[in-house]
Amino acid sequence: xxxxxxxxxxxxxxxxxxxxxxxxxxxxxxxxxxxxxxxxxxxxxxxxxxxxxxxxxxxxxxxxxxxxxxxxxxxxxxxxxxxxxxxxxxxxxxxxxxxxxxxxxxxxxxxxxxxxxxxxxxxxxxxxxxxxxxxxxxxxxxxxxxxxxxxxxxxxxxxxxxxxxxxxxxxxxxxxxxxxxxxxxxxxxxxxxxxxxxxxxxxxxxxxxxxxxxxxxxxxxxxxxxxxxxxxxxxxxxxxxxxxxxxx
Numbered sequence: 194x195x196x197x198x199x200x201x202x203x204x205x206x207x208x209x210x211x212x213x214x215x216x217x218x219x220x221x222x223x224x225x226x227x228x229x230x231x232x233x234x235x236x237x238x239x240x241x242x243x244x245x246x247x248x249x250x251x252x253x254x255x256x257x258x259x260x261x262x263x264x265x266x267x268x269x270x271x272x273x274x275x276x277x278x279x280x281x282x283x284x285x286x287x288x289x290x291x292x293x294x295x296x297x298x299x300x301x302x303x304x305x306x307x308x309x310x311x312x313x314x315x316x317x318x319x320x321x322x323x324x325x326x327x328x329x330x331x332x333x334x335x336x337x338x339x340x341x342x343x344x345x346x347x348x349x350x351x352x353x354x355x356x357x358x359x360x361x362x363x364x365x366x367x368x369x370x371x372x373x374x375x376x377x378x379x380x381x382x383x384x385x386x387x388x389x390x391x392x393x394x395x396x397x398x399x400x401x402x403x404x405x406x407x408x409x410x411x412x413x414x415x416x417x418x419x420x421x422x423x424x425x426x427x428x429x430x431x432x433x434x435x436x437x438x439x440x441x
Contacts, residue, residue: 240391240392243336243337244336244389244392244395247314247335247336248397250316250335251335251385251397252397252399253290254286254288254305254316255288255383255385255399255401256399256400256401257288257289257290258273258274258286258287258288258379258383258401258402259273259287259288259289259302259379259402260273260274260287260377260378260379261273261287261302261322261377262287262376262377263287263304263322263323263324264323264324265279265324266324266325266326266327266328267326268326270376271285271376272357272358272375272376272377272378273286273287273376273377273378273379274286274287274346274357274358274378274379274380275357275358276344276346276356276357277356278306278308280308281308282306282307282308282317283306283307283308283309283342283343283344284306284307284344285304285305285306285307286304286305286306286379287302287303287304287305287322288302288303288305289301289302289303291303299320299321300321300322302322303318303319303322304318304319304321304322304324305317305318306318306330307335307342309339309341309342312337312338312339312340312390313334313335313336313337313339314334314335314336314337314339314342314387315332315333315334315335316332316333316334316335317330317331317332317333318330318331318333319331336387336389338389338390338391339387339388339389339390340388340389340390341387341388342385342386342387342388343355343385343386344357344383344384344385344386345383345384345386346380346382346383346384347380347381347382347383347384347404348380348381349381353384357380358375358376358378379401379402379403380401380403381400381401381403381404381405382398382399382400382401382404383398383399383401384396384397384398384399385397385399
């Protein structure tokens with residue numbers, strides 16, 4: 194007896210190829226979509242990581258501001274905190290807590306300045322507090338894609354001011370400035386606003402060592418907010434907890 198053999202017809206083969214093509218196209222589009230989403234996610238996470246690293250640097254610097262004036266390259270005494278600073282810097286201040294794991298012959302205090310150069314937020318610091326005539330700062334890039342940045346300061350009158358110190362005349366040759374002349378004075382809190390190209394407006398409020406959360410009113414027997422802005426509107430003390438760059 195002859196064994197009969199049966200195969201695929203041309204029509205069946207074409208239908209199978211068409212189905213395989215549709216499935217392959219769908220799988221390829223799904224792969225492209227997942228890959229694109231992964232790249233976008235990685236880009237967003239990378240930008241967020243850069244912002245968070247800048248947040249840590251700024252927060253550590255601002256929270257540890259201390260009232261220690263310094264002598265600049267010309268031998269002139271500069272306040273513990275000065276804004277705006279020289280050479281176009283936004284702010285210059287002395288901070289504590291500079292780690293010294295190698296036990297080098299230097300102070301644990303550090304003089305720091307911030308400026309916006311082009312589209313970058315730049316941090317400068319000096320190896321010594323009282324600088325020699327030829328002392329040069331060390332430059333660090335903190336954050337890119339920055340349009341602008343500004344600082345505000347909460348003074349002892351519970352008002353936000355745009356410069357610090359205010360109405361202080363610097364004694365050019367005073368060997369030991371006292372806290373009473375304003376050179377050692379630091380604000381109660383600092384507000385930093387950074388305008389970022391992607392993130393928009395980012396605002397952080399940092400309380401300093403002189404910050405008092407509330408003031409008790411003896412006549413009313415209760416507590417009221419310690420700080421007001423320039424329009425005398427109350428500031429919520431919870432807003433002055435260290436929260437990093439936020440509000441965008």
